[in-house]
Every structure is written in C-alpha cells, then in structure tokens.
Amino acid sequence: MAKKSTLVVGNWKMYVTSPDVAKKFTATLRRKSRAFAGVDAALAPSFTLLPTVVAGLKGSTSKVGAQDVSEFTDHARTGEVSGAMLKSAGVQFVIVGHSERRAMGESNDIVRTKLKEVLAQGLTVLLCVGERERDDNGTYLSFIEEQLGSALSGMGPIKPGKLIIAYEPVWAIGKSAQDAMKPAEVREMSIFIKKTLTQHLDRAAALKVPILYGGSVEATNAKALIKEGDVNGLLVGHASAEVESFVAILSSLAK
Numbered sequence: 001m002a003k004k005s006t007l008v009v010g011n012w013k014m015y016v017t018s019p020d021v022a023k024k025f026t027a028t029l030r031r032k033s034r035a036f037a038g039v040d041a042a043l044a045p046s047f048t049l050l051p052t053v054v055a056g057l058k059g060s061t062s063k064v065g066a067q068d069v070s071e072f073t074d075h076a077r078t079g080e081v082s083g084a085m086l087k088s089a090g091v092q093f094v095i096v097g098h099s100e101r102r103a104m105g106e107s108n109d110i111v112r113t114k115l116k117e118v119l120a121q122g123l124t125v126l127l128c129v130g131e132r133e134r135d136d137n138g139t140y141l142s143f144i145e146e147q148l149g150s151a152l153s154g155m156g157p158i159k160p161g162k163l164i165i166a167y168e169p170v171w172a173i174g175k176s177a178q179d180a181m182k183p184a185e186v187r188e189m190s191i192f193i194k195k196t197l198t199q200h201l202d203r204a205a206a207l208k209v210p211i212l213y214g215g216s217v218e219a220t221n222a223k224a225l226i227k228e229g230d231v232n233g234l235l236v237g238h239a240s241a242e243v244e245s246f247v248a249i250l251s252s253l254a255k
C-alpha cells in the first residue's frame, strides 16, 4: 500500500515580516516543491501575510494556515481575528494551542473553544500539545493526556482530515537540530498520542489522525525524525523562516 505523503508545515511565527519576502518565498517554494515527491508543504504565516501567501500558493498543492484564531465569534472584539474571517481569507487550517500562546495565558478551555470554532468553520485544526519539561516519573505523559483530553472533550465525531496533532515538547523548541528530541523518543510519544486519541475519538478515526513532531527540526534531523520517529510530518519554526532552509528540509524527505 502506498504510504501517505509526509506533511511539512512551516510556522513562520514573527520571523517572516514583509509581503515582499513572503511573495518571493512562495514563488520559490512553488517552483522547487514540484521536485519533492511524497512531501506536502504547508505554510502558516502571520495574519498580515495571509493574503500574500494565499495568492502566492493558489492552485498549488501547498496549504495555507493561520497561527491562531480568536476564541470569540461576536463583533466587538478589537484586535481579534475570527474563524470566519480566516475562512474568508482563504486559509485551510489553523494552528491551535501552540505552546507560545499557551505561555501567554491560553488555557486548555480556551484551546477547546478555539478548536470548536475552527471545526465549525469547516477548517482543519492543527492542535499543538507538548510538555514544558520531562521528569522521571512520567508526569509529562499525564500532562499530554490532559491537554488532548481537554481539547477533544465533548467534540463528537471529527470529519476525516479535519484534525492534525503536532507534538512539540516545549523544551526542544527554538534550538538547533542536536537539541531536538531523539527519534526513538518521538516514536514513543507518537504511540502514546495515538493511544490517547482512541480514548476520545472513534478508534478507526483516531488511528488516521496525522501526528507531526515539532521542536528544532532542521534539514539534518528531519529524515530520521520521520523514519525512526514514525510520525506523519513535521512542524517547523525557525528553519521555515528562510526558503532555502525550508526547501532543504523538503528535499531531505523527498522519495
């Protein structure tokens, strides 16, 4: 049976700042990514760059996502961007519960509200989970269980393709490849997350949910993380900020 494509999502955070750079990035990505069989690239730019990236990737296989969404749906919310606004901007997925947002006070309850809103708009949720630190007695496992359980509680069936989980241990984010999680540990977590998902979703549906790893992914460790880590893709931060390093990751994974 043909193995599903590997998904590589670039989370631009606030690294890419100008429409000019974003435009050149998408043009290069379009040109080069045709060569990467079996790899699907996606980008999550800041809100201000969404129109540029949506236009730049139109008609390509690469999807565009937002880095966050408002938990609110009513109108008098200065500075917020709702799921409906993202949908009309042309995004296909939304990152929810990134650790950098959780660190700014986003609770599990807020994450669940956002997740519901993204699904209600018919968009795909890229739900981030990950422990802040590791200990010897496995507390981090219950932490992940709690994050997943809370986000999915009362959700009912989720349509195929509408949920992606990104496992990003906070202690491994924003460093370099040698500080990333070891592929064998990623594999353990991928199994654990799958098992946890089966407690909240229909078993067959749960086993189909793609699991990504994120945290200091670079071109030098991407392949091992996919192969030995047994994940369906990667969520890439700093190494997605320059098109060369992002393309180097895609090319390292090409079949």
Ligand code: PGA
Pocket (backbone or CB within 6 Å): 011, 168, 172, 173, 174, 175, 214, 215, 216, 217, 235, 236, 237, 238, 239
């Ligand atoms: P990093 O970020 O690749 O810079 O570690 C990953 C993320 O936070 O999504």
